[in-house]
């Protein structure tokens with residue numbers, strides 16, 4: 001994979017995610033779009049904080065087929081779904097943070113609602129704390145094809161932007177490029193921390 005700058009950006013993002021402790025014990029996976037047909041996905045089962053460019057595997061977006069025969073992320077089907085649903089999505093980051101894991105269990109509804117936070121403006125197109133941002137929240141499933149199908153069905157009726165949460169599992173977010181996906185991840189993670197602390201304090 002020579003001279004593909006977005007992959008360099010993705011590898012740097014993986015190292016940053018690892019340093020933050022947001023992909024512990026091989027959790028998490030990351031990808032970047034190559035073109036309309038292919039993406040590059042992190043290899044399954046590796047420490048995502050120390051990936052190199054050789055740890056990224058080409059996957060066909062339409063079919064999840066892997067020309068090399070190597071083993072990309074077990075959650076490949078969620079990344080390719082995002083690239084199919086959103087032709088403008090250029091990168092996808094999935095993390096296992098404590099905040100997203102706990103908050104997605106504490107919240108019993110089908111979305112996490114965020115409002116009143118200035119940091120909502122870290123999300124593309126948001127220009128005020130007065131909006132309510134709904135991050136869809138899906139029950140986790142070990143059957144990734146079934147999970148992807150559930151998310152696709154939801155997205156057909158309710159346009160998704162930025163991210164979704166998997167209950168007790170983590171956050172999957174995306175952006176037009178690696179930098180935007182990274183900003184969405186950092187912004188959402190900050191908002192989740194605020195929301196968790198607000199809920200803790202307000203229930204005392």
Ligand SMILES: CSCCC(=O)C(=O)COP(=O)(O)O
Nearest residue numbers: 026027028029044045073074
């Ligand atoms: C080790 S955590 C369980 C699997 C998971 O949720 C994950 O994000 C990592 O899976 P991968 O196959 O991408 O390594």
Ligand SMILES: [Zn+2]
Nearest residue numbers: 027028094170
């Ligand atoms: Zn995961």
